[in-house]
Amino acid sequence: MIKYKKETIEQDVIDDILCDLCQNTTRKSYNFEYAKIISDWGYESKKDREVWNYILCEDCADKLIDF
Numbered sequence: 001m002i003k004y005k006k007e008t009i010e011q012d013v014i015d016d017i018l019c020d021l022c023q024n025t026t027r028k029s030y031n032f033e034y035a036k037i038i039s040d041w042g043y044e045s046k047k048d049r050e051v052w053n054y055i056l057c058e059d060c061a062d063k064l065i066d067f
């Protein structure tokens with residue numbers, strides 16, 4: 001027989017996701033809407049194997065694509 005008991009587990013949950021450019025929230029009514037950009041620099045770059053991650057809100061992504 002397996003006996004179960006109720007336990008409360010504390011865990012990290014996403015509270016908010018902010019745009020890395022304007023710092024505004026990407027939260028919408030039901031979820032988050034954002035563009036995730038990953039720059040994976042190679043050996044021939046000055047950034048030798050660095051990985052950069054960016055989160056952009058929809059407005060900032062639209063401005064970036066417009067240029």
Ligand SMILES: [Zn+2]
Binds near residue numbers: 020022057058060
């Ligand atoms: Zn933004």
